[in-house]
Amino acid sequence: MSKMKSVLKYGTIVFASSLFLSACGNGDVPDLDEDASSEEGAEESAESLPEVDAGDGSTLMVGLTNAPDSFNPFYRPGVAGTWIQRFFYDSLLVMPTADSFEPGLASFETEDNQVFTVNIDPDANWSDGEPVSADDVAFTLNTIADPQVETTLGTSVAMIEGTDSSGVREEGTEELAGVEVVDEKTLTITTKSPVDLAYLSEFLGFNVLIAPKHVFEDIEIVDIPNSQEATMPSVFSGAYQFVEYDNDNYVHLEANPDYFRGAPAIETVYARVMNGTSLITEFQAGNLHMTAGGGIGMVPVQDIGLLEDIEGLVVEEHPSFNGQYMVINNEKFDNLEVRQAFAYALNRELTVENLLGGRGEVLASTYSSASPYKDDSLEPLEYDPELAKEMLEEAGFDFDTPLEFVVPTGNAVREQNGNLIEQWFSEIGVTVNLNSYDFPTWLSMAQDLDYDIGLMGWGHTVDPNIASYIQTGGASNNMAVSDPVVDDLIEQGMAGTDFDERYPIYAELQQHMQDEMQIVPLYSDSQFSVQVDNLNGGIKEYWAGSLHDLHEWTLDTEE
Amino acid sequence: MKKYILKRLLTALPVLLMISIGAFIMMNLAPGDPTDLYITPDATPVQVEATRTALGLDQPYPVQYVRWLGRALRGDLGINYSTRYPVLPILVSRIGPTIVLMGATLLFSYLVAIPLGILSARKHGTWVDTLLTGGAFVGVSIPNFFLGLGLIYIFSVRLGWFPTGGMSQLGEESSILTVLHHLILPVSVLSAFYIANMTRYMRATMIKVYGENYIRTATAKGLAAQVILTKHGIRNALIPVITIIGTDLPRLVGGAIVTEQIFQWPGLGRLTIMAIQQREYPMLMAITMLSAVVVLFANLFVDIMYAVVDPRIKYN
Numbered sequence: 083m084s085k086m087k088s089v090l091k092y093g094t095i096v097f098a099s100s101l102f103l104s105a106c107g108n109g110d111v112p113d114l115d116e117d118a119s120s121e122e123g124a125e126e127s128a129e130s131l132p133e134v135d136a137g138d139g140s141t142l143m144v145g146l147t148n149a150p151d152s153f154n155p156f157y158r159p160g161v162a163g164t165w166i167q168r169f170f171y172d173s174l175l176v177m178p179t180a181d182s183f184e185p186g187l188a189s190f191e192t193e194d195n196q197v198f199t200v201n202i203d204p205d206a207n208w209s210d211g212e213p214v215s216a217d218d219v220a221f222t223l224n225t226i227a228d229p230q231v232e233t234t235l236g237t238s239v240a241m242i243e244g245t246d247s248s249g250v251r252e253e254g255t256e257e258l259a260g261v262e263v264v265d266e267k268t269l270t271i272t273t274k275s276p277v278d279l280a281y282l283s284e285f286l287g288f289n290v291l292i293a294p295k296h297v298f299e300d301i302e303i304v305d306i307p308n309s310q311e312a313t314m315p316s317v318f319s320g321a322y323q324f325v326e327y328d329n330d331n332y333v334h335l336e337a338n339p340d341y342f343r344g345a346p347a348i349e350t351v352y353a354r355v356m357n358g359t360s361l362i363t364e365f366q367a368g369n370l371h372m373t374a375g376g377g378i379g380m381v382p383v384q385d386i387g388l389l390e391d392i393e394g395l396v397v398e399e400h401p402s403f404n405g406q407y408m409v410i411n412n413e414k415f416d417n418l419e420v421r422q423a424f425a426y427a428l429n430r431e432l433t434v435e436n437l438l439g440g441r442g443e444v445l446a447s448t449y450s451s452a453s454p455y456k457d458d459s460l461e462p463l464e465y466d467p468e469l470a471k472e473m474l475e476e477a478g479f480d481f482d483t484p485l486e487f488v489v490p491t492g493n494a495v496r497e498q499n500g501n502l503i504e505q506w507f508s509e510i511g512v513t514v515n516l517n518s519y520d521f522p523t524w525l526s527m528a529q530d531l532d533y534d535i536g537l538m539g540w541g542h543t544v545d546p547n548i549a550s551y552i553q554t555g556g557a558s559n560n561m562a563v564s565d566p567v568v569d570d571l572i573e574q575g576m577a578g579t580d581f582d583e584r585y586p587i588y589a590e591l592q593q594h595m596q597d598e599m600q601i602v603p604l605y606s607d608s609q610f611s612v613q614v615d616n617l618n619g620g621i622k623e624y625w626a627g628s629l630h631d632l633h634e635w636t637l638d639t640e641e
Numbered sequence: 642m643k644k645y646i647l648k649r650l651l652t653a654l655p656v657l658l659m660i661s662i663g664a665f666i667m668m669n670l671a672p673g674d675p676t677d678l679y680i681t682p683d684a685t686p687v688q689v690e691a692t693r694t695a696l697g698l699d700q701p702y703p704v705q706y707v708r709w710l711g712r713a714l715r716g717d718l719g720i721n722y723s724t725r726y727p728v729l730p731i732l733v734s735r736i737g738p739t740i741v742l743m744g745a746t747l748l749f750s751y752l753v754a755i756p757l758g759i760l761s762a763r764k765h766g767t768w769v770d771t772l773l774t775g776g777a778f779v780g781v782s783i784p785n786f787f788l789g790l791g792l793i794y795i796f797s798v799r800l801g802w803f804p805t806g807g808m809s810q811l812g813e814e815s816s817i818l819t820v821l822h823h824l825i826l827p828v829s830v831l832s833a834f835y836i837a838n839m840t841r842y843m844r845a846t847m848i849k850v851y852g853e854n855y856i857r858t859a860t861a862k863g864l865a866a867q868v869i870l871t872k873h874g875i876r877n878a879l880i881p882v883i884t885i886i887g888t889d890l891p892r893l894v895g896g897a898i899v900t901e902q903i904f905q906w907p908g909l910g911r912l913t914i915m916a917i918q919q920r921e922y923p924m925l926m927a928i929t930m931l932s933a934v935v936v937l938f939a940n941l942f943v944d945i946m947y948a949v950v951d952p953r954i955k956y957n
Contacts, residue, residue, distance in 0.1 A: 149723075150724075151679070151723035151724060151919075152723060152724060152725075153724070154725075159678070159679045159681055159723070160723075230691070231691065232688070232691045233688060233691075236685055236688055247685075248685035248688065250685070304695070307695060307725050308720065308725045313724060313725050327724070327726075328734075329721070329724065329731045329734075330911065331905075331907045332811065334811075354905075356806070357902055359790065359903070360805070360806060360902075360903065360905055363790070363793050363794070363797070363798060363805050363806075366798045367797050367801070367805045369805060492918075519672075520673070520918075521673075521678075522672075522674065522675065522677050522678055522920055523672045523673040525677045526672050526673040526674060526677070557685060557686075
């Protein structure tokens with residue numbers, strides 16, 4: 083019995099020690115506490131973080147539903163990582179709205195849409211006191227284009243002279259031919275051919291975050307992703323400074339007092355990672371000021387009503403650039419009538435009305451109403467199951483062989499829509515084998531064309547170029563679409579140098595895509611900005627560009 | 642006994658090796674390439690290959706495994722594919738919160754369930770027994786996510802008595818009191834199952850023990866009911882209970898995936914589900930091996946406890 087007592091005694095000691103160690107650890111999750119007050123000179127470490135005080139408006143609590151995946155400015159696979167990086171790395175230009183660009187670290191000038199002069203703000207500086215220079219910009223672009231670097235930004239530099247179509251520097255060259263440093267604050271960027279200024283501004287000006295050359299230049303290119311600077315950055319050009327990331331839990335940011343556009347009014351930002359349900363309860367409990375918006379602070383559409391009922395919370399609905407599509411294996415279904423019949427079989431209005439509660443739109447073709455390039459005169463195909471059945475019969479469709487239908491998991495509305503599609507197909511006599519897989523599995527199947535039909539979400543930029551999805555051989559063309567007309571229109575669209583020149587080309591592309599129905603456009607669900615009414619600033623209609631005035635955001639305090 | 646323990650520990654080594662091989666094979670048999678999650682849709686084959694090479698995924702599976710094993714034996718469990726943060730510090734930072742959550746849950750559950758089970762057995766067939774058995778059914782049946790969300794809504798959102806989630810308040814110096822405050826709701830949710838489960842086991846075992854001849858003999862000898870219970874009843878009922886505790890122990894590090902998600906508890910359960918969703922194979926291997934080690938140690942612990950509780954059991 084005495085042995086058992088010893089075991090119990092030591093067990094208790096171990097548990098108590100764990101409790102103590104955990105209490106001292108960094109497993110914290112931020113809460114807004116009206117009574118908490120700041121302690122001057124508090125040590126900024128995992129063990130002793132500054133006091134959070136919502137009462138004096140010094141701390142902003144942001145809810146994310148996707149964890150940031152990278153703090154490496156050259157490698158940004160996910161939107162959450164990119165969004166967080168914008169707090170501490172600035173881009174050359176900012177995008178307050180989807181169709182406007184303003185100077186960020188720099189401004190662009192051009193006379194011929196091929197040679198662009200980049201004038202860096204004379205006051206722009208790094209948090210360690212070094213000026214942001216033309217060398218930093220040239221270094222960033224050259225690094226992204228380096229054949230050895232791990233990057234997700236190849237397409238953002240692929241228009242520069244001296245790169246191949248993937249944005250990789252041409253063989254045998256040491257530096258990009260199209261990037262030339264003129265002086266400390268000026269450089270020129272030359273593109274392979276004249277391009278739309280808006281295209282260059284979005285991809286190169288806005289998408290690329292400028293990295294500090296003096297910090298990264300001594301790191302071997304292949305070692306950058308795992309380096310201290312790429313995982314826990316310490317030198318910043320943005321309004322905030324990265325303090326720490328507690329994996330899948332929260333990101334802690336502190337104001338950059340030397341930010342060249344003015345020190346931010348809100349001193350501390352915590353971006354907390356949680357699931358959609360927790361996001362709702364945290365808002366209900368008054369523990370969050372805002373969601374990140376877009377796809378990374380996503381409130382389930384069916385729960386939006388719960389947030390709208392909360393007093394003091396402002397919920398705004400905006401159209402999204404992204405869309406949901408039913409992809410078709412075009413290699414297997416090369417008959418136009420069959421593909422069109424698939425589209426007529428789907429009651430997409432019902433999806434939007436019932437599954438999205440009207441908070442979205444039926445897509446007529448590739449773009450949603452958020453895109454300035456959407457052709458408003460193009461109407462979605464009507465739901466007509468009789469016609470669908472007739473067309474399939476005329477096309478000699480094999481009703482006896484079931485369609486292999488893949489629905490990826492992780493998006494409740496999409497999964498429910500999969501069930502509806504199965505039902506609609508059965509109404510026209512087509513049997514469907516619905517299989518649900520996680521996204522990586524589905525992606526692998528799609529790449530191998532191991533499916534008949536499937537559901538897929540596409541993210542779009544403001545620029546209408548969707549070559550990677552539908553051009554022959556495009557990296558995300560998992561439908562075996564190979565259509566010379568599409569390829570030609572995409573080439574023409576990219577060659578256009580302004581909106582007026584490009585719009586009719588993309589309008590024609592939308593019409594062609596609807597006529598050929600190589601993919602069936604389904605719906606685009608709205609995105610929501612949710613924030614407390616005493617936050618001045620926050621998420622705007624163009625979600626991705628919302629951080630452009632971050633340093634001016636304030637939290638009004640109660641009198 | 643020392644020899645026995647040493648022997649058990651030595652036999653654990655090949656078992657762990659086999660588990661690591663099995664886990665590695667199963668992970669890599671899953672369709673889909675983790676690289677797909679760490680590139681953008683417009684990434685070119687060159688860029689995809691650069692990422693595959695950097696993550697070591699371009700190597701044949703046996704090479705990948707041997708490299709992993711070599712590094713793991715030196716204490717390097719690899720990096721997270723996405724953030725490139727080392728796996729070991731993340732894992733270590735999650736063990737404490739999970740041990741606290743599950744330790745508090747198990748401790749609280751046993752403290753409540755064992756007396757309730759005994760009471761239920763002693764009042765066998767009465768309304769008390771019916772009430773406790775019915776309660777246990779409810780406890781076993783109620784889903785964690787439902788109970789968790791319900792408690793959060795009532796006690797955090799409506800009444801504001803407890804925090805909605807997390808382990809302590811960021812911005813404040815953590816203390817045992819704040820951790821305890823954050824523990825109450827998740828422990829309540831998790832305990833519902835464990836209390837119910839253990840109450841049922843304890844009740845069944847005690848009913849069986851009460852029917853044994855030695856209890857009848859003790860009663861016939863005129864021993865007080867309290868003495869019969871403590872000296873003869875509970876001690877003999879402990880062996881099956883220890884088995885149950887042994888199966889619960891691995892949960893100390895296994896965490897509670899659903900509850901940790903709902904309460905944003907920064908523990909291993911939440912880490913596991915994130916690692917699965919993001920195909921973080923090095924992290925999954927580390928979690929699997931940690932769980933395997935704990936299961937092996939829990940089994941050893943149970944065997945030792947058998948000998949402690951029952952002098953008839955000896956390991957030579």
